[in-house]
Amino acid sequence: MFSLVTSGAVIGASSHLMQVETDLSSGLPGFSMVGFVSEQVKEAGDRVRVSLRNCGYTLPTGKITVNIAPADLPKRGMVIDLPVAAGILCCMGELEQISLDGVLILGELGLGGEVRPVRGVLPIVEEAVRCGFRTCLLPQGNVLEGAVAGGIRCVGIRDLPEMISYLKADPEEQARRWPDREIDVEQLLETADDAPPADFAAVHGQEGVKRAMEIAAAGFHNLLMVGPPGSGKSMMAKCLAGILPPLSREEALEVSRIYSIAGRLPEGEPLITRRPFQAPHHSVTVKAFSGGGAVPVPGIISLAHRGVLFLDEMPEFEKDALNILRQPMEDRRIVISRASGSVTFPAGFLLVGAANPCPCGYYPDRNRCRCTQVEIERYQKRIPGPVIDRIDLCVDVPRVPLDSILGEAKGESSAQIRGRILEARLRQKHRFAGTGTEFNADMTNAQVEQYCHLGGPVKKLMKQIYEGLGLGARGYTRMLKTARTIADLAGSADIQEQHLAEAAGYRFGGQ
C-alpha cells in the first residue's frame, strides 16, 4: 500500500511544498523515514505511532517506510507529524487517497493525539495557493493565519480524530461542520489599534528631535540621537513608531510572514497590523541580532522589517553586531551564508540610534565632562564608519530643563504630525512609481540627481555649505535626500533654500 500526502515547510526564508509518501509492506516490523531528513524530523515517527495508538488505532505489522520528497532538499527544523499520520492511516485503509489529493496538511501531534500549531504557516499556505491547492488542514491555533493568505479553504483541526472525521466526511458535511474562515486583510488593517505606544504631545520640549523624527518617518531616513543620559531618547524612539504611516496590505503580509517563520505570531493575531518596534539590549549576541543558527531563523533586525530598530546606547553594542547592519541598511535585506547555502531574510528597518557624546555623556559641557579628547574620539569611533555613513540624520537631545518638565506640554500631537507625513509619503509614491525605490532615503545617486535638482540660488547655497562646513561626497548626497524630504513635508515641488539650510543642520560632526 502506498499513499501520498502533501505538506510543506519553511526552509530558510522560503516555503517549500513536499510530498510525504508512505509505504506499507510485508516484512519484519519496522519504521523508517528517509528523504534527507535530520534526526529531529525523524522524531515524528515516534510521536505519530504513539498518538495513533492512543486514539485507538492499531498499527499494522510490517515495514512502514516514509519518504519525504524531493530527496535532495535537506529537511531540518520542521514538524511533519500530522501528514505522516494521515499517510499511515491511508495505507491502513482508514482514509481514502482521493480525500487527500489537493489537500495540504500541516501540524504537530501530541502523544494523546492533540494537534499543535507549527511555525511558518502563512508562507506555506501562500505557496499552496500558488500551486493550486484547494484545501489545507491546519492546527486550530494556525487557522486564522492560514486564512490571511486567502484563496484557499482553511480547516482548523484540534486533534487526530477530528482530522479523520473531516477527511471521511462528504463535501456537504465538510462545509457544514467546518465553515470556511474568511479574513479581510484590509479590514484588519483599518480597525487596527490606532493609539501609538507614546504620543508626541506628552513630550516636553525637544523640538529638535520631534522635527528630526518627522523627517525620518516621512522619508524613512535613519536617525541618530546624541545626548546625555536621561534626556528621553528611549521615549522619543517609541514616539517615532507612532507617527509612521500605517502598514499597507503588502507590508503587513511581509511582516507577518517573517514573524510566522520566526514562530512569533502572537496567539490569535494572524496578522501583524502595527509597525514593529524592536529595541534590543546592547548585550544582544550577534546571531540573535542578525539571524541564523543551525536552522536559520530571522533575527531581530528582520523582526524590525518595515518598522523601527532602536539601538539605545549604540556605542555599547559589540562591533560585530553593528557591522552586521551594513548590508541591510544598503539592500534592505540580510544574507546569512552557511556551508549548505545562503538564506536571505528581509531587513528593511528604520534605524534609530541613541548615543552619548562621550563615555561620561556630558560633552561638551566641560564643567561636568572630564573625558580626554582621545577618549571622546575613541568612543565616537565605536560606531563603525560604514554604519554612520548610512545614517542621514543626526540630532542632539539636550537635557530637558526643569521648567520644561514642570510646565504643560504644548506641542503637536502625533496625529497632527502624521497627517503631514502621509502627504509626504504620497508625493514619494507618485515620484517613484514604477521604480524599485520606495522612499527618499533609498534613492540611488542617479535618482538624487534627477529628483533633487537645485535651482540657481539654492545651488549657490549648497556650494557655500559644502565648502564652508566641510562636507564630503557622502554628506552631500545625504543632505540632498534630507532636503528632498523636508521639501516634500512643506508641500514644495522644488528644494528651496530654507529646506537645504535646515537639512544642513542634521549633518554629522562639527568643525
Place this chain on the structure above:
Amino acid sequence: MTPYDLWLCYALGSGSGTVRALYEAMNREPIFAEILYHMNPEKRQRLLETALQDAGKSVRSDPEKRMKEAMTRDPDELYEKMVSRGIHAISLADPGYPRRLRMIPDPPFFLFYIGRLPVDDRPSCAIVGSRQFTAYGKEMAEYFAGNLGAAGIQVISGMASGIDGIAGRAALGAGGLSAAVLGSSVEFCYPKSNRDLYESLSQRGGILSEYPPGTEPVRGHFPARNRIISGLSDLVLVIEARKQSGTRITVDCALEQGREVYAVPGRVTDSTSSGCNELLRDGASPAIDARDLLETLLRTQVTDETLQIQKRQQERRNQTAKKERQADEAAPDERTRALMDSLQQKQKRLESLHRQKLAAMPKLDAALYGALDTSTPKSLTDVLEGVSGQLGRRISYSELAGCATLMSVRGEIRDIGFGKYIALR
C-alpha cells in the same frame, strides 16, 4: 658634545646633578667625560664621593656601577647613531648652551635637540594649558600664540595634546619660531595625535629633551621637563588650567626660577579656568591683550641681574636701559611697534564691523546670535523658546535650524558638534 659625554649621560642622566658635581670637582675641564671614562675605577669612585660631598648631595643608587654598565655599549657607535638621526646635543660645558636655562637652579647638564635651539637674543614665551580644552581655550591659545609668533617671540611648549599643541601650531602658522620640550627623548613623537606638529617643529623649529636617545615617555619625566619649558622662557603664559593640574607644576617651576607668570582669566563658574583664576588671585598678571605681553617681553629679557622679581620691576622703570636697547636693536623694535599698532587698529576695525553687523542682521539672526554664548556651546532646542519669546512669535525648529546653517556659513556662529553652537566674535 663628544661620545664620552653621551656615555656619561646614559650612565648618570642629565638632571640628577651628579654630572654637574663631577664637572665642578674636575675644575670644569671641558673633556672631563673622556678623562672619567679612562680613569682607574677606584680613583673614579673616590672622586665621585668627594664631588658629591662638596656639592652637598648624598650618594644614592651606585653611580660607579651605572657608569660601568653604560660602558658595555660602545660610545662611538651610540654617538654615530644619534648623529645619523639628525639629533644634536649640547652640554653645560659648551658656550652655546642656552643662557636662560643655565641660570635655573637645576639645569639639565645635557640637552638633545632636533632642529634649532631657542636663541638667546630674542624674547621667548612659554605657552601652557590643560589637555582638556574648551572652545574658549582654543581661541585664546590661537590668539596669543599667533600674535606672539608673528611678532618674532619664540614660543615654547610641551607639545602635549590640548592647549600646548594648539599654541605650537598657531605660532608656527604665524611664521614664528617655536620649540617644544619633550618628556621622552627627541626621536619619540608623543602624543601621536600631534604628529603634524612634531614634523613641522623638526623642520622649522626645535624639539628638545634632556633625555638621551632611546628614552620613552614616562609619567615621571613630565614634571621634570616642565622646569625646562619655563627655564627656556622669559615669561610663562597659562591659557586654561584647572586647579591642581599638571600646568601648575610648570608655573611653580617658573616662580622658583623667577619668571613672570601671566594667566588668561576665565569665567568664575567654569572649572576649566579655575586654575588660571586662582593664579590671578595669587598675583599673576592677567593676559587680556597680546600687546601687554609683547611689551613685557620686549622690555624684560632674563639676565643674571633680573632673577629677583624686585630687580626686574626696577629695570622695567629704567628708561635708559630701554633706550640703549632701542638703539642696539632698532629694526626689530620698530617692526614690533608697527605690529602692535596694526593689532590695535585691527581690533578697533573688528569691533566696529561687529557692531555694524549686529545692527544689520535680520531679527531672527540677531536673536539667535544673542541667545548663543561665545564659550558655552548651546543646543538649538534649548534656545528655541527664548528666541520665540524675544521675537514675539512662535518659531519652528526647522526655521531656526535653517537660520543657524546660514549663519554658520557666514562665519557668525559655529557648530562644534552634535548640534551645539557657539557665537563667534
